[in-house]
Amino acid sequence: MLLVLALVKCKKSRSRFTNLKCNSSDPEFARFDKCKLNVIGRGIVAVDILIVMLKVPIDNVFINWSIWRRYNSFQPFLYNASCDFCQLLARPHRIAFESLVLAAIQTRSNVNHTCPYNHNVIVDNLVFNDAFLKTLPLPQGEYKIQLRFATNKVWKLTVEVFILREE
Numbered sequence: 001m002l003l004v005l006a007l008v009k010c011k012k013s014r015s016r017f018t019n020l021k022c023n024s025s026d027p028e029f030a031r032f033d034k035c036k037l038n039v040i041g042r043g044i045v046a047v048d049i050l051i052v053m054l055k056v057p058i059d060n061v062f063i064n065w066s067i068w069r070r071y072n073s074f075q076p077f078l079y080n081a082s083c084d085f086c087q088l089l090a091r092p093h094r095i096a097f098e099s100l101v102l103a104a105i106q107t108r109s110n111v112n113h114t115c116p117y118n119h120n121v122i123v124d125n126l127v128f129n130d131a132f133l134k135t136l137p138l139p140q141g142e143y144k145i146q147l148r149f150a151t152n153k154v155w156k157l158t159v160e161v162f163i164l165r166e167e
Contacts, residue, residue, distance in 0.1 A: 015163060015165045016045045016128055017037055017047055018037075018162045018163065018164045019160075020035060020036065020037050020047055020049075020159075020161055021035070021159070021160040022035035022049065022051075023158045023159075024051075025157070025158070026154070028054060029054060029055050029156050030051050030054055030157060032050070032051055032052075033051075033052050034049060034050035035048075035050075036048050038125065040125065040127070047126040047161065048124060048125065048126075049121070050121075050122055050123075051121040052120050053119065053120055056118040057116035057117060057118040058116055058118075060115070060151050060152055061084070061086055061149060061151055062083070062084055062153070063147060063148065063149055063150075064082040064150075065082070065083075065097065065098055065101065065145075065147060066079060066080040066146045067079045067080075067144070067145055067146075068145075069141055069143055069144075070141065070142035070143070074144050079097050081098075085149070086115035088102065089113065089114045090114045101145065101147075104126070105126065107126070108124050108126040109121070109122060109124070110122050128163060138165050139165070140165050140166050142163070143163045143164075143165060144160055144161070144162050144163075145161045145163065146158065146159070147159045147161075
């Protein structure tokens with residue numbers, strides 16, 4: 001009985017990124033120079049994104065966060081909300097889900113200050129870590145996290161990150 005409990009406790013999750021899609025609906029505002037997954041080790045996949053901002057400074061950013069779960073197709077799951085991104089950066093621990101995603105992104109990016117943004121946005125070798133979800137446990141399955149960004153109430157950028165969560 002103790003051996004079974006020890007094996008259950010030692011079991012590691014094999015969650016990882018499986019796909020990444022980036023879209024700029026206004027190429028005069030920003031473009032994606034890099035949007036790819038890198039395999040950096042056995043079963044370890046990292047996200048690399050480079051967004052070249054063409055109209056700076058940016059001081060008005062609105063974001064829509066949503067989680068989708070795959071059944072036969074991706075269906076809305078658990079969360080879909082919008083907020084002022086500049087205010088969130090000023091007070092990052094105000095909203096739980098956004099704080100989790102933002103903290104994960106900030107470990108490997110230059111999105112670490114409040115608005116205005118007058119430089120490109122870089123996410124470099126971001127690896128999915130189960131510690132990112134310590135307060136939001138997701139059951140095993142396939143998920144999509146969709147981030148949509150707007151300025152002046154017009155959607156400009158979309159980033160979709162696909163995750164496979166296995167136990």
